[in-house]
Amino acid sequence: MRYRQLYDQWNNYTDLESIWKENLQFIAKDEKQIEDAFYRDLEFGTGGMRGEIGAGTNRINTYTVRKATTGLASYIKGAGAEAMERGVVIAYDSRRFSPEFAREAANTLASNGIKAYLYMEPRTTPQLSFSVRHLNAFMGIVITASHNPPDYNGYKVYGEDGAQLNLADAEVVIEHVNDAGDALHIDQRNPDKELIIQLDGQLDQAYMDALKTVQENEEFATSSDLKVVFTPLHGASGTTVQHILNEVGYNHIYYVEEQMEPDGEFPTVESPNPEEQSAFEYAILHGEKNDADLLIAVDPDGDRVGIAVKATSGYKLLTGNQTGAILIEYLLSQLKEKGNIPANGRVFKTIVTSDLGRVITEYYGVSTEDVLTGFKFIGEKIKQYEETKEFQFLFGYEESYGYLIKDFARDKDAVQSVLAIVEAAAYYKKQGMTILQVLAQLYERHGYYLEGLQSVTKKGVSGVNAIQNLLKQLRTNTITEIAGISVLSQEDYLHSERTFTDGRETEEIFLPKSNVIKYFLADGSWVCVRPSGTEPKIKYYYGVLSGSEAESSEKLKALQDDFSLKMNQYLID
Structure with a gap:
């Protein structure tokens, strides 16, 4: 068994x-863990690599x-001396071994004659993107696993434009990584x-100055009585967000002090994921204590943001699609009011993101373009x-809580988003409205769009095979209806x-x-099947539309129940 041979090779490696x-030694008697640690090389894909921390x-x-x-x-060396001189910017978040892995990357580049700009303290992923552009570097690296568990x-690898590496260049990098040889025996010269x-802090103010351009109405900051609670969930964004909100003048911001310091153990949260209710536990306590209007949570590397809004009873979490809709409505309404909507303005969203954003942009005379899942495609x-x-470019977003307002960064930017969300909430409060009331108006105007996501985790070799089998079966067995609704x-x-x-000729995408x-149904609903690019999961996305929340909720449940049952027959280890 090859995985056993590799385990022994690593275990016997004297250095x-x-x-x-x-x-x-800890996994020595656990054959399943040994197999999972050594049955393959950790895949370096088009976005880089992500995996469990450990030997193997x-x-x-x-x-x-x-x-x-x-x-x-x-x-980089293949790109020439200029690329080597321009170098690579390296940043990292608060996770276990992030500083060590960042230093290892810098040392390896320097061993190969390539300049490395190394952040010495945690910085957000969007600041890394900004820094690549600001320094005219050839590439960027950020050490992060976003909102994955602590282990x-x-x-992640970035190109010279500050966006995640495009597919064509990524494929070439993958070839070079695959050709790099045995990880244990790569020559690491001094x-x-x-x-x-x-x-250290050299680029922080430049990023702050760029962030200020996100504001549409600067005067709202100092005059607003909006109360906001913010938490970085033990991640890298705390200091940055605190500085920018202070600089622009907001006076009623309350910080979840228990979660402000970077800590890769994430000791106060079940999961550092702002998509989940549990991530807001401490923020809700602070919100109730301070009678806050708005709660904001940002993930560990500072690129995703979730919000909760004060409701008649407690706080209501918004989905990524709903927050995106609010941001589009606010930004485009302000541009329209000032007569600044460009004739060729465009909003970008992913194929699994709600169509509510599309109809809002159309309402303001702006076009929308769909891209594949992953912010690299927006970049x-x-x-x-x-x-x-x-x-x-006017705005880009994805349902998984990622937004970009200004393109001085070329990846989703939670710090920009915090600034825009707080300003939008302050604006609507001046109008006597809450974010929830604005959302209700959007539904009344455009229809009740509702989305859902189901994830099934399948770990190990058998899990990979099960996910591949499911997708193979879907391409072999045509689905003609879901929950009794015809697939068009x-x-x-x-x-x-x-x-x-209906027999129409096949079209090229x-x-x-x-x-x-992705399946499109006769009633306007849709279902999309996609394996996760970062975790051993298969994901089912859903979108429905009706005239009321109750009807949309009923439609969504019916789709989820029927489709997941259909998929279970294919998802076999």
């Missing part, structure tokens, strides 16, 4: 760092980070320390239209084709290939 040696080829550790960075260095970490430039479109001038068409993004049940299938 193995003690922390990983101890980890191997299928874990993130000093050696797999070194291998990934060696491959990246090979790619995960990751390694790095040229002069090539490692430490970043790619920003760059494309920046060059062609065909469209002007199916979009298969892996094969780039749209097929129809002009999006990058991705292992995703």
Whole structure:
């Protein structure tokens, strides 16, 4: 068994760092854990890599980070001396081993003659994106696993435009990483320390100045009586958010002090994920204590944000789609009021994001473009239209709580989003309205859009096979109805084709290939199947539309119950 051979190779490696040696001893009698740690190399995909922390080829550790960075260095050297001189910006969040993995990446680059700008304290992912652009660096790396559990970490790669690496370049980097050789035996020469430039607070103010351009109505900050509670959930965004809200002048911001310090153990939360109710436990306590109007939680690397709004009883959490709709409504309404909506303005959303955003943009005479799931595809479109001038970026978002208002960063930016959300709430409070009342008006105007998400976790070798089997079966067995509603068409993004049940000719889909299938139903509902790119999960996304909350809720439940039952017959280990 190859995984056993690899375990023995690592276990017998005399120079193995003690922390990983101890980890191997800990799992020595657990055959399943040994197999999972060594049955494959941790996949370096189009967004980088993410996995459980530990010893092994299928874990993130000093050696797999070194291998990934060696491959990246090979790619950079192939781009020439100028690329090496422009270098790579490296940032990290509050997770376990994030500083160590960041230093390992910097040392590996410097060993290969490549300049590395290394943040010395936790910084957000969007600030990394901004820093790549500000320093005119050739690439960027951020060490983060977003909102995954504490035993995960990751390694994300950015291009010179500050966006996650595009598919074409990512494929070349992947080849270099795969060719880097055995992770244990990569030559790590003494790095040229002069090539490692430490970043402390040098770029913080430049990022702050850029953030201020997000404001549509600067005067609201100092005049508003809006009360806000903020938590970074032990992540990297706390200091940055506190500074920007202080600088622009908001006076009634309350911080969840128990969660302000970066801490990769996330000791006060079940999960550092602002999509989940449990992440707001402390924020709700502070909100009740201070009679706050709005609660805001940001994930560990500062790119996703969730909000809860004071309701008649307690606080109501908004979904990512609902927060996106509020931001679009506020931003476009303000541009319209000032006569500043560009004729070629465009909003971007992903294929699993609510269509409510689309109808709001159409109401303001703005077009919307769908991209594949993943903010890298929004970043790619920003760059494309920046060059062609065909469209002007106005806003980009995805249902998983990621938003971008200004493109000085090219990834979702929770700090920008916090500033915009607080301003929107302050504006509507001056109008005598809450965020919930604005949302109700949007539903009344455009229809009651409701979305849902189901995730099924399938770990290990058998789990990978089960997920692949499900997608294979969906392509073999055509689904004609879901919950008694006819399927009108199916979009298969892996094969780039749209097929129809009424016999119409198949159409081509002009999006990058991705292992995703989406069904469109006769009543306007849709269902999408997509394997997670960062976790061992298969995800089912749903969208429905009706004239009332009750009807939409009933529709959504029926779709979820029937479709998940259909999928269970295929999801076999």
